Amino acid sequence: MESESLWLGPMRKPVRLIMLAFVGVTALIYAWLVFNKIFVTDAIGMHEMIRPAEGGPIVTIMLYAILGSLLFAGLYLSDFKGDIEPEPDGFFDIFSLVTSRICMIMVALIVLVMFYEVISRYVFSRPTLWANELSLWIASFVFLLAGLYAMQQRSHIRIYVIYDMMPRWMQKASDALSTFLIVFFTFSLVWGGYNDAKTRALRMETFGTAWDPPLPGTVKAAILIVIILVTIQAISNLIADWNKLPEHHSGAEVDETEIAHLRETLEK
Amino acid sequence: MEFLELLAWMKVDSIATLSIILLAGMFFLLAIGMPLGFASAFLAVAVLIMKFGPELLYGSFGRGPLSVLGQAIYRQMTNYVLISVPLFIFMASLLERSGIAKDMYNSLSMWLSRTRGGIAIVTSLMAVLMAAMSGIIGGEVVLLGLIALPQMLRLGYNQNLAIGTICASGSLGTMIPPSIVLIMYGLVTETSIKSLFTAAFLPGFMLASFFIIYIIATTQIDKTKAPLPPDDPDAPRGTEKTLMFVGFLSKFFIWAGGALIVRNLFLTVTNQNAVEEGVDPIALGMVSDLPYLIGLVVISAALMFFVVGKERSKAGWEMGKGLVAPIVVIGVVLGSIYMGITGITEAAGMGAIAVFVIGTIRREMSFEIVWDSLMRTLKSTGTILWVTIGASALAAAYTLAGGPTYVANMIVAADMPTMSIILVMMLIFLIMGMFMDWIGIVLLIMPVFLPIVSKLPVEELGFLGHLDPQHVAIWFGVLFCMNMQVSFLSPPFGPAAFYLKSVAPSHITLIDIFRGFLPFILLQLLALTVMLTWPQIVTVFL
Numbered sequence: 148m149e150s151e152s153l154w155l156g157p158m159r160k161p162v163r164l165i166m167l168a169f170v171g172v173t174a175l176i177y178a179w180l181v182f183n184k185i186f187v188t189d190a191i192g193m194h195e196m197i198r199p200a201e202g203g204p205i206v207t208i209m210l211y212a213i214l215g216s217l218l219f220a221g222l223y224l225s226d227f228k229g230d231i232e233p234e235p236d237g238f239f240d241i242f243s244l245v246t247s248r249i250c251m252i253m254v255a256l257i258v259l260v261m262f263y264e265v266i267s268r269y270v271f272s273r274p275t276l277w278a279n280e281l282s283l284w285i286a287s288f289v290f291l292l293a294g295l296y297a298m299q300q301r302s303h304i305r306i307y308v309i310y311d312m313m314p315r316w317m318q319k320a321s322d323a324l325s326t327f328l329i330v331f332f333t334f335s336l337v338w339g340g341y342n343d344a345k346t347r348a349l350r351m352e353t354f355g356t357a358w359d360p361p362l363p364g365t366v367k368a369a370i371l372i373v374i375i376l377v378t379i380q381a382i383s384n385l386i387a388d389w390n391k392l393p394e395h396h397s398g399a400e401v402d403e404t405e406i407a408h409l410r411e412t413l414e415k
Numbered sequence: 416m417e418f419l420e421l422l423a424w425m426k427v428d429s430i431a432t433l434s435i436i437l438l439a440g441m442f443f444l445l446a447i448g449m450p451l452g453f454a455s456a457f458l459a460v461a462v463l464i465m466k467f468g469p470e471l472l473y474g475s476f477g478r479g480p481l482s483v484l485g486q487a488i489y490r491q492m493t494n495y496v497l498i499s500v501p502l503f504i505f506m507a508s509l510l511e512r513s514g515i516a517k518d519m520y521n522s523l524s525m526w527l528s529r530t531r532g533g534i535a536i537v538t539s540l541m542a543v544l545m546a547a548m549s550g551i552i553g554g555e556v557v558l559l560g561l562i563a564l565p566q567m568l569r570l571g572y573n574q575n576l577a578i579g580t581i582c583a584s585g586s587l588g589t590m591i592p593p594s595i596v597l598i599m600y601g602l603v604t605e606t607s608i609k610s611l612f613t614a615a616f617l618p619g620f621m622l623a624s625f626f627i628i629y630i631i632a633t634t635q636i637d638k639t640k641a642p643l644p645p646d647d648p649d650a651p652r653g654t655e656k657t658l659m660f661v662g663f664l665s666k667f668f669i670w671a672g673g674a675l676i677v678r679n680l681f682l683t684v685t686n687q688n689a690v691e692e693g694v695d696p697i698a699l700g701m702v703s704d705l706p707y708l709i710g711l712v713v714i715s716a717a718l719m720f721f722v723v724g725k726e727r728s729k730a731g732w733e734m735g736k737g738l739v740a741p742i743v744v745i746g747v748v749l750g751s752i753y754m755g756i757t758g759i760t761e762a763a764g765m766g767a768i769a770v771f772v773i774g775t776i777r778r779e780m781s782f783e784i785v786w787d788s789l790m791r792t793l794k795s796t797g798t799i800l801w802v803t804i805g806a807s808a809l810a811a812a813y814t815l816a817g818g819p820t821y822v823a824n825m826i827v828a829a830d831m832p833t834m835s836i837i838l839v840m841m842l843i844f845l846i847m848g849m850f851m852d853w854i855g856i857v858l859l860i861m862p863v864f865l866p867i868v869s870k871l872p873v874e875e876l877g878f879l880g881h882l883d884p885q886h887v888a889i890w891f892g893v894l895f896c897m898n899m900q901v902s903f904l905s906p907p908f909g910p911a912a913f914y915l916k917s918v919a920p921s922h923i924t925l926i927d928i929f930r931g932f933l934p935f936i937l938l939q940l941l942a943l944t945v946m947l948t949w950p951q952i953v954t955v956f957l
Contacts, residue, residue, distance in 0.1 A: 224786075229786075229787065229790045230787060231787070231790060231791065231794070232790070247790075247793055250793050251786070251789035251790060251792075251793050252789075254501055254505060254789055254792055254793065254796075255785075255789060257498065257501075257502070257764070258502065258505070258764050258767050258768060261502075261760070261761050261764035261765070262764060262765070262768050264761070265757055265761055265764070265765060270681075272685060272687055279495065282495075282498060282760075283493055283495055283498070286497070286498045286501075287492040287493055289501065289793075289796070290491075290492050290497070290796065290800045291492065293501075293793050293794075293796040293797030293800055293801075294452075294797045294800060294801040294804070295797070296793050296794060296797050297794055297796075297797025297798050297801060298797070300794055300797075302794050302795075302797065302798050303450035303451070303452060303453070303797075303798060303801060303802075304450060304451045304452070304798055304802055304851075304852050304854070304855060305445075305448050305449065305450050305451065306445045306446070306448065306451070306850050306851065307448060308850060308908075309446045309447075309448070310446070310447065310448030318448070321447035321448055321449070322448070324447060324449075325444075325447065325448065325449035325450070325453070325454075328444070328449065328453070328454075328457040329453050329456075329457070331457065331460065332453065332456045332457045332459075332460050335460040335463075335472070335473075335481050335484070336456075336460075336481065336484050336485060338472075338473060338476060338477070338479075338481055339472070339477075339478065339479050339480070339481020339482040339483075339484060339485065340481070340482050340484065340485030340486075341476065341477040341478075342477035342478045342482075343478070343482050343485060343486075344485065345477075362493060363489070366489060366492055366493065367485065367489055370485060370488050370489060370492065371485070381453075403917075405511075405554075405557070405791075406557060406561070406917060406918055408511075408512060408787070409511060409512075409557065409558060409561055410561060412511075412512055412513070412514060412517070412779075413514075413517050413561055413562060
């Protein structure tokens with residue numbers, strides 16, 4: 148993976164080092180926790196993992212290590228442009244790209260969590276209490292942030308039949324109106340949902356299950372925050388696209404890179 | 416808050432006016448190219464303003480009826496079944512980048528190389544198998560277009576037949592489980608997704624068999640439509656080939672039976688399959704199933720050694736082994752769902768793992784491929800999920816305003832014949848399908864249409880035989896899927912045509928492609944007619 152740097156430039160190497168350090172620390176603590184879980188009774192388990200107060204400093208360190216790994220992996224990986232991505236050109240694009248990389252890692256994590264759960268339930272007959280809720284928790288963030296990425300990639304579903312026929316000034320006016328209405332929606336959503344999200348976030352309201360993650364406490368607030376981010380991205384798109392030439396859209400979005408990849412696979 | 420009083424005129428008293436403004440607003444916003452999800456989200460706010468008036472909504476910061484929007488979104492975000500959507504997309508994009516499809520095609524075409532229209536039949540069969548692996552369309556049409564179209568054109572197949580076969584079969588992904596369309600339909604209408612999958616099985620296979628029968632019939636009537644490939648003197652033929660196929664099957668059943676026996680013994684040893692009152696037996700996992708499994712293996716082994724012969728079986732296995740990977744993937748996904756091992760979501764996760772493992776064994780997986788698949792997954796997830804977010808906000812607001820009930824009552828009171836209401840709905844699906852992705856239709860129109868359908872007199876649905884009232888939602892979902900099949904192909908915006916155009920040789924124009932669709936659209940309409948006249952087709956396996 149040696150391709151041109153998108154935005155880190157000379158910082159790429161240090162960021163990579165920090166990422167590797169965080170991942171290394173995470174892996175070491177994880178190995179230590181698994182070792183304990185196997186050989187020590189009343190070791191730290193998933194229950195304590197989301198309750199640092201009960202699990203002691205090691206849990207706090209582990210949580211920060213995971214956070215650091217995700218953040219720096221996101222920073223590092225966002226420096227590479229994906230084959231299907233256009234050049235980022237808005238002021239907010241890099242932020243969305245970093246979150247998108249973190250989300251991609253989280254999708255893979257969901258798959259692994261499910262795999263672990265299925266194996267432990269059907270092979271070892273020891274279903275976990277936490278796997279379903281953990282995947283739900285991760286997924287809710289993926290769902291939300293995926294919208295930010297889709298906004299940055301301009302891949303939200305739009306109907307272009309009439310839009311393509313408009314002269315450019317009318318397209319600009321339409322885009323401006325769309326963005327204004329998105330801002331208005333976000334304003335209304337935050338206006339109506341602020342108290343609810345705030346109270347739940349302040350008392351870290353939990354899910355009411357055995358593992359009991361603070362799902363409502365975090366996700367309710369995340370909805371408001373991410374929608375604000377998406378709105379900023381929409382404004383950034385509007386500014387970035389203002390002076391672009393009109394594009395033409397065919398009936399179905401066909402992805403040239405995808406076809407190139409497929410041809411490559413088939414000719415192997 | 417003086418100025419809010421000035422805006423009091425925004426409050427609308429009659430639900431009819433509100434609905435009309437909503438409809439007009441939707442048309443306007445979509446026409447100016449506003450993203451579908453955000454247009455719905457804004458209209459949700461607009462509906463609330465019209466229902467409650469600005470004063471009540473914006474009178475005090477932080478609360479008020481506007482909070483229903485956040486709650487509706489939260490409900491979607493914490494929906495476990497919804498996780499299957501990104502996982503199925505992930506699995507499909509991994510699958511696309513592995514050589515599994517290509518090998519499957521080669522295997523299938525070897526068996527049918529001496530049959531007239533063989534490649535076209537192979538294309539249909541392959542589409543069915545791929546549809547059973549993942550629930551995505553688009554990619555499938557592109558893939559078939561890359562693999563099968565050049566070969567059919569080289570052999571001198573009729574161009575229309577080739578194009579129609581690829582696109583019509585490639586669209587089957589939504590009909591044959593697991594299908595993302597049915598998952599979303601089940602989520603929106605709170606119907607059991609497993610029942611939807613089971614119900615869609617028969618109509619999906621019926622449609623696929625219509626395609627294959629049409630291919631066989633038309634190539635037999637006009638033999639120039641599908642010339643046979645030049646004869647290869649080394650290739651096995653006739654009974655030899657049949658025997659080899661039997662050899663392949665018996666070898667496959669020995670492996671499959673063996674694996675199931677191992678699983679069964681494992682369950683027995685760990686005592687997971689003890690017969691208990693009130694606990695469903697594990698499919699093929701109970702001790703009483705062992706004799707059948709062993710019998711299967713013994714019969715297959717006998718066939719292999721005494722009837723076919725070892726050498727021939729081996730040759731047959733070589734020809735057929737491209738089919739093994741797809742069957743394993745299908746077994747993992749559908750097996751998990753139907754044998755009660757896991758739910759839809761976990762089945763999708765296991766499918767992704769299965770494809771990844773097979774790809775790794777084939778030495779095709781790399782970090783780049785997985786990363787690229789994850790990127791695609793995230794992009795498509797964002798696209799689909801944010802329509803869901805907007806639409807669920809709108810549905811919540813409109814329901815709060817009493818919209819769906821009002822519309823349902825109005826339609827029922829209009830006293831139109833039941834079947835013509837259904838026909839009008841199907842017409843609306845077709846027209847909407849030209850402009851909108853299926854996801855928009857499911858999320859925006861279903862919450863309005865399904866209450867109407869469930870209020871219609873159930874005994875008037877269908878002409879021959881009738882449905883149970885609890886199956887109406889399932890029938891309507893499958894009917895909707897069948898409608899989507901037609902709109903994938905119907906001019907002028909049928910997406911399948913554009914997907915194929917992007918990989919077809921440049922001399923094939925869009926007009927050519929749509930011309931090739933005609934007979935297949937007729938077949939789809941025939942399948943639709945069957946579903947309308949005999950609605951129990953969906954309940955056969957339920």
